[in-house]
Amino acid sequence: MTTSVVAAALSVLAVLDGTFAGFRSSLGRTGLLDHRRSDVRASVRGGVLVVALLALPVAAASIDAIVRPRRLHLYRSAGDAMLLVYGPYAALVLLALLVYATLGWRQKYLASAVILGPFTLLRPVIAVAGGLVAAFAGEDVLVAIIGCLAVGAVLAVEPIADRVWPADRAVTA
Amino acid sequence: MAVVDGGRVEITDLLWPVDAGGRRLPVPQRTAVASLLANGQRRAGRIVSAMPAADGVLDSAYVDALGLRVHRELQRLGEELQFGRRAAALLKPLADRLRTGPGPIRVVDVGCGLGYVPRWLASTSALGPDVHIVGVDRNPVLIAEATRLSRAEGLACRFVHGDAFAPDVAVEDGARTIVISSGLLHHLPAAELAGFFAAQDRLGVAAFAHWDIAPCFWSTLGAWVFHRARMREAVSRHDGVLSARRAHPAETLLAAAERGAPRYRVRVDEGSRWHPRAIDVLRPIVGERRP
Numbered sequence: 001m002t003t004s005v006v007a008a009a010l011s012v013l014a015v016l017d018g019t020f021a022g023f024r025s026s027l028g029r030t031g032l033l034d035h036r037r038s039d040v041r042a043s044v045r046g047g048v049l050v051v052a053l054l055a056l057p058v059a060a061a062s063i064d065a066i067v068r069p070r071r072l073h074l075y076r077s078a079g080d081a082m083l084l085v086y087g088p089y090a091a092l093v094l095l096a097l098l099v100y101a102t103l104g105w106r107q108k109y110l111a112s113a114v115i116l117g118p119f120t121l122l123r124p125v126i127a128v129a130g131g132l133v134a135a136f137a138g139e140d141v142l143v144a145i146i147g148c149l150a151v152g153a154v155l156a157v158e159p160i161a162d163r164v165w166p167a168d169r170a171v172t173a
Numbered sequence: 174m175a176v177v178d179g180g181r182v183e184i185t186d187l188l189w190p191v192d193a194g195g196r197r198l199p200v201p202q203r204t205a206v207a208s209l210l211a212n213g214q215r216r217a218g219r220i221v222s223a224m225p226a227a228d229g230v231l232d233s234a235y236v237d238a239l240g241l242r243v244h245r246e247l248q249r250l251g252e253e254l255q256f257g258r259r260a261a262a263l264l265k266p267l268a269d270r271l272r273t274g275p276g277p278i279r280v281v282d283v284g285c286g287l288g289y290v291p292r293w294l295a296s297t298s299a300l301g302p303d304v305h306i307v308g309v310d311r312n313p314v315l316i317a318e319a320t321r322l323s324r325a326e327g328l329a330c331r332f333v334h335g336d337a338f339a340p341d342v343a344v345e346d347g348a349r350t351i352v353i354s355s356g357l358l359h360h361l362p363a364a365e366l367a368g369f370f371a372a373q374d375r376l377g378v379a380a381f382a383h384w385d386i387a388p389c390f391w392s393t394l395g396a397w398v399f400h401r402a403r404m405r406e407a408v409s410r411h412d413g414v415l416s417a418r419r420a421h422p423a424e425t426l427l428a429a430a431e432r433g434a435p436r437y438r439v440r441v442d443e444g445s446r447w448h449p450r451a452i453d454v455l456r457p458i459v460g461e462r463r464p
Contacts, residue, residue: 028249028403031241031287031322033296105258106452112253113395113451120402162405 006079015047018157022046025161053153057146078138085130127151180212183412188236189312200231220407237314243409248289257293267380268300277303279350283337284357285310288319295330306330309337338372347377358385359420370433382457386420387443392454393417426458
């Protein structure tokens with residue numbers, strides 16, 4: 001994989017994660033049976049929020065790589081390591097979502113009980129593990145700091161969404 | 174509903190006490206905290222201690238808003254656990270058998286909370302035509318919200334505050350009524366279960382189906398995972414795990430149903446205690462009146 005493919009893959013995963021974080025933040029807010037509109041709105045907000053929060057680490061990495069091109073391979077190594085951790089996790093979650101979206105209620109339940117619920121709980125651990133692996137693979141303090149900032153940004157989406165768009169306001173929305 | 178086996182109580186069981194006439198009683202904060210601490214529930218005690226109070230009594234407006242948030246989260250979990258579809262899959266054949274008789278069929282959801290299952294059944298018409306769906310709860314705040322939601326959604330179901338088994342509250346023609354509940358049974362002490370089933374026997378309902386958690390290692394683990402992963406409110410997280418821990422085993426439910434409702438064929442569909450089928454972690458006790 002080229003550096004740009006690694007960067008693109010990580011960006012897609014980050015935006016997907018932000019979207020799902022926004023989606024989770026909107027659930028259980030209104031009591032309505034049909035909450036698709038508020039879910040879609042919250043998902044978009046989550047995606048936009050993660051892009052905004054990632055702007056700083058992405059800008060820092062981009063500037064560093066442009067100013068000192070010889071350091072590009074450090075980011076590439078860190079990115080590869082992150083993908084190694086996040087890729088299988090994301091693949092399983094996406095597979096479970098496919099099952100949830102397409103199959104019968106028993107399979108939906110199992111996808112949720114076996115994958116989606118437990119993996120939501122594991123998500124912060126996986127995110128931090130990816131950051132740590134990237135920090136070791138990058139073998140550079142600045143790369144490690146930027147990696148940590150990126151992980152922090154991704155993990156901050158749901159708590160921020162919960163605070164900015166809290167329950168009672170969502171109910172009347 | 175009050176206290177249960179093992180002495181441990183869910184926080185929500187303490188927040189809406191009512192008198193014999195169904196009127197709401199104030200909740201002294203110190204008493205509530207002391208009862209939790211006496212059971213060794215220190216975390217629950219801290220949660221209740223942090224709730225706003227005036228003159229030592231928990232702020233009822235705060236408690237009501239909290240209750241709605243908790244039940245909305247609970248509904249979200251119900252959606253994920255496919256409660257509506259579970260109910261429809263079991264109730265449709267029961268309703269179809271009743272359909273051969275005269276007049277409409279009634280499905281009464283006892284302890285319906287925000288009425289997720291009744292509203293889902295009404296919105297999907299999953300049970301077919303001529304089925305009246307009624308939700309009943311002793312909590313007037315939840316019933317008011319269930320009513321508001323069903324009106325906003327334009328649904329043909331209704332919600333009633335009171336005792337579901339009292340005369341003329343929800344059951345009119347027992348022979349054409351199916352009584353259901355979801356997540357209610359673990360709120361009842363084992364000693365009250367036979368009385369719960371006996372009330373349905375007295376009304377002569379055609380059938381009952383009460384879903385609850387199958388108590389086992391996996392359901393407790395699952396409850397912990399899901400409440401950590403999905404619930405925002407500390408009360409939800411505390412009560413959700415405790416629900417799984419204090420749920421009644423199938424033998425207890427069957428014994429109580431056979432004692433309280435001897436005119437019914439009863440069954441609980443679940444696998445082994447240690448290796449349950451994942452789908453049966455939430456399973457119903459089903460009773461059908463013998464001909």
